[in-house]
Amino acid sequence: xxxxxxxxxxxxxxxxxxxxxxxxxxxxxxxxxxxxxxxxxxxxxxxxxxxxxxxxxxxxxxxxxxxxxxxxxxxxxxxxxxxxxxxxxxxxxxxxxxxxxxxxxxxxxxxx
Numbered sequence: 001x002x003x004x005x006x007x008x009x010x011x012x013x014x015x016x017x018x019x020x021x022x023x024x025x026x027x028x029x030x031x032x033x034x035x036x037x038x039x040x041x042x043x044x045x046x047x048x049x050x051x052x053x054x055x056x057x058x059x060x061x062x063x064x065x066x067x068x069x070x071x072x073x074x075x076x077x078x079x080x081x082x083x084x085x086x087x088x089x090x091x092x093x094x095x096x097x098x099x100x101x102x103x104x105x106x107x108x109x110x111x112x
Contacts, residue, residue: 034102045091054087
């Protein structure tokens, strides 16, 4: 088969392979930056008219919980618990939105 030349380089030629490798490296760098931004972000969730505040990062790690003194009623601990859960839910929704913004273009595989 003297005239057989194949595909001219196996996997589409060396130049195409280099291009793919550069694209993969750039995507990897962008994902690392997105993960760092999620880690450093501070998102605040509130409830009870702002009397309960929860701060989480973009990876849903709780950084702080602040309670206004007047919301702490020893006779109604259940209300305080519900307000904390509501503030957490609010903060987590914001973290989900940020995650989608930063990582959604990459498919979001396994970053959280």
